[in-house]
Amino acid sequence: MTTKPLYQEPLLETPFHARTASLNQTNEWGRWAGYTTVNCYTDLATEYFALRHAATLFDVSPMIKYRIAGADAERYMNRLLTRDIRKLKPDRVAYAVWCNDDGKVLDDGTVFRLGESEFLLYAQERHLAWLQDSAIGYDVTVEDVSESIAGLALQGPLSATVLKAMAFDGIADLKPFGIARYDVSGTPLTVSRTGFTGDLGYELWIDPDGALELWDRLMAAGSLHRLTPIGSQALNLARIEAGFIQTNSDFVAADHAVRPTRPRSPFELGLDWLVDFDKGHFVGRRALLRERETGPRYRLVGLDIEGRKPAHDALIYHGKARQVGMVTSAMWSPTAKRNIALATLDAAWAEREDGLWAEIYVNKEIKWEKTAARCRIVARPFFDPPRRRATPAPDC
Amino acid sequence: MTDDRKYGAIIIGGGHNGLVCAGFLARAGQSVLVVEAADRLGGAARNAEIAPGYTAPSCAHILHLLHPRVRAKLKLRRHGLKLAARRMPTVALDPDGNHLTLGGKRITGSVPDEDARSWRRLRKRLLRMAGALHPFLGRTPPRLGGESWQDRLTLARLGLSLRMLGKTEMRDFLRIVNMNAADLLDDELSDDRLKGALAFDAVLGTNFGPRSPGSVLTWLYRLAGEAKGGRRGLAIPEGGMGAVTEALAASALAFGADIRTGTPVRRIVVEGDRATAVELESGTVLRTRAVISSADPKTTFLDLVGPEHLDTGFLRRVRNFRTNGLAAKLNLALDELPEFTGLDRAALGGRLVIAPDIGYVERAFDHSKYGEYSAEPAIEITIPTVHDASLAPGGGHVLSAVVQYAPRDLKGGWDAHRDAFADHAVAAIARYAPGLAERIVERQVLTPADIEREFRITGGHWHHGDLAIDQMLMLRPVPGWAQYEAPVAGLYLCGAGAHPGGGVMGAAGMNAAQRILATRKGEDAA
Numbered sequence: 010m011t012t013k014p015l016y017q018e019p020l021l022e023t024p025f026h027a028r029t030a031s032l033n034q035t036n037e038w039g040r041w042a043g044y045t046t047v048n049c050y051t052d053l054a055t056e057y058f059a060l061r062h063a064a065t066l067f068d069v070s071p072m073i074k075y076r077i078a079g080a081d082a083e084r085y086m087n088r089l090l091t092r093d094i095r096k097l098k099p100d101r102v103a104y105a106v107w108c109n110d111d112g113k114v115l116d117d118g119t120v121f122r123l124g125e126s127e128f129l130l131y132a133q134e135r136h137l138a139w140l141q142d143s144a145i146g147y148d149v150t151v152e153d154v155s156e157s158i159a160g161l162a163l164q165g166p167l168s169a170t171v172l173k174a175m176a177f178d179g180i181a182d183l184k185p186f187g188i189a190r191y192d193v194s195g196t197p198l199t200v201s202r203t204g205f206t207g208d209l210g211y212e213l214w215i216d217p218d219g220a221l222e223l224w225d226r227l228m229a230a231g232s233l234h235r236l237t238p239i240g241s242q243a244l245n246l247a248r249i250e251a252g253f254i255q256t257n258s259d260f261v262a263a264d265h266a267v268r269p270t271r272p273r274s275p276f277e278l279g280l281d282w283l284v285d286f287d288k289g290h291f292v293g294r295r296a297l298l299r300e301r302e303t304g305p306r307y308r309l310v311g312l313d314i315e316g317r318k319p320a321h322d323a324l325i326y327h328g329k330a331r332q333v334g335m336v337t338s339a340m341w342s343p344t345a346k347r348n349i350a351l352a353t354l355d356a357a358w359a360e361r362e363d364g365l366w367a368e369i370y371v372n373k374e375i376k377w378e379k380t381a382a383r384c385r386i387v388a389r390p391f392f393d394p395p396r397r398r399a400t401p402a403p404d405c
Numbered sequence: 406m407t408d409d410r411k412y413g414a415i416i417i418g419g420g421h422n423g424l425v426c427a428g429f430l431a432r433a434g435q436s437v438l439v440v441e442a443a444d445r446l447g448g449a450a451r452n453a454e455i456a457p458g459y460t461a462p463s464c465a466h467i468l469h470l471l472h473p474r475v476r477a478k479l480k481l482r483r484h485g486l487k488l489a490a491r492r493m494p495t496v497a498l499d500p501d502g503n504h505l506t507l508g509g510k511r512i513t514g515s516v517p518d519e520d521a522r523s524w525r526r527l528r529k530r531l532l533r534m535a536g537a538l539h540p541f542l543g544r545t546p547p548r549l550g551g552e553s554w555q556d557r558l559t560l561a562r563l564g565l566s567l568r569m570l571g572k573t574e575m576r577d578f579l580r581i582v583n584m585n586a587a588d589l590l591d592d593e594l595s596d597d598r599l600k601g602a603l604a605f606d607a608v609l610g611t612n613f614g615p616r617s618p619g620s621v622l623t624w625l626y627r628l629a630g631e632a633k634g635g636r637r638g639l640a641i642p643e644g645g646m647g648a649v650t651e652a653l654a655a656s657a658l659a660f661g662a663d664i665r666t667g668t669p670v671r672r673i674v675v676e677g678d679r680a681t682a683v684e685l686e687s688g689t690v691l692r693t694r695a696v697i698s699s700a701d702p703k704t705t706f707l708d709l710v711g712p713e714h715l716d717t718g719f720l721r722r723v724r725n726f727r728t729n730g731l732a733a734k735l736n737l738a739l740d741e742l743p744e745f746t747g748l749d750r751a752a753l754g755g756r757l758v759i760a761p762d763i764g765y766v767e768r769a770f771d772h773s774k775y776g777e778y779s780a781e782p783a784i785e786i787t788i789p790t791v792h793d794a795s796l797a798p799g800g801g802h803v804l805s806a807v808v809q810y811a812p813r814d815l816k817g818g819w820d821a822h823r824d825a826f827a828d829h830a831v832a833a834i835a836r837y838a839p840g841l842a843e844r845i846v847e848r849q850v851l852t853p854a855d856i857e858r859e860f861r862i863t864g865g866h867w868h869h870g871d872l873a874i875d876q877m878l879m880l881r882p883v884p885g886w887a888q889y890e891a892p893v894a895g896l897y898l899c900g901a902g903a904h905p906g907g908g909v910m911g912a913a914g915m916n917a918a919q920r921i922l923a924t925r926k927g928e929d930a931a
Contacts, residue, residue, distance in 0.1 A: 084713070088713060109716075109717070109718055110716035110717065110718035110719055139717060142717050142720065142721050143717040143720075145707075145712045145720055145724070146707070146711060146712030146713065147712070147713075290678060290713060290714050292716045292717050292718075293716060294678075294716075295678070295716070295892060
């Protein structure tokens with residue numbers, strides 16, 4: 010047992026570290042769930058455009074992963090999550106959130122149904138105690154398998170082309186949110202048509218021992234298709250364009266929040282479609298039913314903002330006077346050619362057609378300037394190419 | 406919706422709180438059924454025949470907390486509750502026979518004048534503070550952050566009640582409330598026997614030793630229960646503790662309630678997120694508008710309702726509700742009255758306490774922390790047959806003792822140690838009553854593990870769960886759910902696991918009934 014204080018603990022290296030480290034020309038590293046991960050390998054613009062125009066590799070190994078298995082696994086998942094997991098068939102993936110007793114979101118993630126009674130839950134934050142306490146009275150085992158699965162996100166219009174070059178039979182016919190199984194030199198590989206970019210893309214899951222070989226084989230297969238490793242900065246731009254929210258960026262995980270008004274319900278995050286009141290009891294249901302009566306306090310919305318200046322951390326006003334919300338993620342979208350943002354507004358203002366203004370602060374050579382930009386609530390995703398859903402997957 | 410519900414309310418458990426709740430509901434015109442798993446009513450407040458003709462109180466053996474409103478509104482006197490003894494003095498036993506007798510504010514025995522005066526002052530002070538707490542035993546605790554006027558009123562009353570003690574006394578209350586009893590006693594008194602007996606009162610039925618912080622609060626809480634019922638002081642009913650149960654049952658029946666014994670419940674049926682019925686072990690399903698459980702919170706929620714109907718946070722809190730009992734019961738059938746060195750026959754009608762000094766009680770407690778029973782246990786003894794000869798055959802007597810500490814999770818398990826423990830407890834009493842062992846016709850020992858099994862109380866805790874500041878008032882049984890209601894609509898708690906806890910007080914049953922009646926009034930109006 011190590012007794013070192015946390016700050017002396019070195020960050021862990023992912024199974025792909027030998028490759029990511031040698032390619033990381035900027036030497037910019039970030040901290041993700043206890044791992045050191047690449048922020049940007051070479052140049053943000055290059056990585057971003059490779060993602061939208063060719064194919065990219067992103068190391069998602071630090072994702073928190075839980076394996077849930079046992080006779081009651083389906084009942085258990087249905088109790089834990091707000092959506093009806095009975096509708097999820099084996100070898101399919103679903104996006105989901107889970108709540109505390111107050112109906113406030115603890116995290117969001119993806120559920121992989123590996124079989125009738127086996128699931129993998131991918132999360133942003135750690136929840137083992139909550140997941141295990143939720144299992145009281147259920148015939149399931151919940152284990153943290155984060156370290157036993159290495160993951161790569163292969164995303165972009167040429168991602169299917171790269172996989173075809175790997176000679177993965179039938180990969181083009183894999184439907185969005187589907188799971189397929191292959192092997193790399195005898196090591197089992199699970200491929201899911203999922204991702205955090207809103208583009209055509211896949212995630213590849215493999216035993217850490219097979220990680221480097223998978224990387225090398227992919228890079229070789231993608232060499233003619235400009236397959237580019239990307240860091241978390243480029244990924245973040247893509248996920249904003251896709252309109253995806255991120256725990257502890259766009260809202261505080263309910264069990265992290267200190268201030269009682271900070272946690273958010275699925276309704277407040279605009280995730281009404283994930284809540285199924287007809288499936289029987291689930292954690293937070295009673296609180297969410299009450300909220301359905303009284304209405305949410307906030308709404309998370311997509312904004313289209315006038316001008317080109319990204320509205321980072323901007324406060325949102327109504328009529329330039331009354332503060333009604335704030336921006337949590339913002340960017341100029343090169344692909345959508347729009348100035349976009351995710352924002353949380355007081356619920357009463359989330360239906361307004363007009364009158365919303367973003368107060369944007371811009372640093373012009375060590376001089377802050379404040380501008381007000383008109384904004385409009387728009388549908389998400391901001392960028393939604395047909396290739397994302399097309400089956401068979403196009404070569405583009 | 407067609408209504409095949411015969412009963413407006415079904416109460417699970419025919420212990421005293423279940424019967425009190427049934428009485429109050431029936432009295433208000435509700436149709437009520439009580440289902441009790443055992444063949445006899447009364448739960449931990451019933452009589453047990455421990456040998457032919459010998460009737461002992463199965464668990465509780467002193468009636469001192471019964472809420473005055475329960476006694477009056479349920480007309481318990483009319484239904485046969487008579488006291489065989491009242492204002493029983495407490496005798497602080499001394500190994501050398503120099504016993505002290507505490508009767509109200511008076512101390513008899515050789516005690517320094519200064520201590521006698523100090524005790525009168527301290528007692529008055531504690532009783533005033535306890536009196537300020539007493540009104541809250543008979544009320545639904547307020548929901549913090551609640552919107553209702555009732556919640557705010559109750560909270561305001563609690564503040565006002567303490568403020569009305571006066572500035573000096575309120576400050577004193579706030580100063581001592583989280584102290585330990587030993588420090589407070591050492592501040593005020595010098596006599597070891599006196600301090601020992603009082604320290605024992607402070608920790609009786611708790612998971613505390615006299616040096617545990619918060620033991621002043623548990624003492625005040627006990628005194629609060631006694632404060633108003635206290636006019637009768639420590640009492641023993643005619644016919645034994647079971648007579649309380651019989652009077653409560655008679656009262657409930659007279660008000661129109663139905664009672665079925667030998668009717669264990671398998672589960673509480675939840676449909677559409679509402680408790681709609683009780684399913685018996687026999688398979689019979691009884692539909693009802695309200696299910697009221699006097700079972701402990703863990704049994705109610707974990708076993709009868711089931712985790713699938715409960716949110717994880719609530720489930721966690723219920724599981725963390727501390728329920729491990731530390732008090733064992735020893736009942737002895739004796740062929741004649743035991744002789745205690747230095748006590749006459751009349752004195753044996755008192756409550757005898759073996760807690761000769763604070764350190765003795767604290768050392769007894771120490772063992773329990775490590776899963777051992779006390780090498781030298783602290784003991785509370787009554788001999789009910791001194792007051793009521795009908796409880797034993799010709800010339801025989803019953804000695805009833807609460808023996809502390811006997812942790813529920815004993816190292817090695819109780820089955821291997823039950824007899825040794827009983828021998829030990831008998832020997833501890835025999836130190837004050839030589840010859841006791843030769844007079845024993847039969848002995849019965851109930852460890853917390855036995856109490857758990859026999860009375861279906863998780864952990865075998867007399868109060869269904871520790872009484873400590875984090876499990877009291879609006880935090881009992883768990884924060885956010887102290888209003889006798891449950892997350893599942895139509896389900897209520899009325900047992901000792903709810904505010905204000907156990908002891909034969911009946912307040913939990915009474916408060917729950919009032920809460921349900923108030924809810925019904927609101928529902929019927931709407």
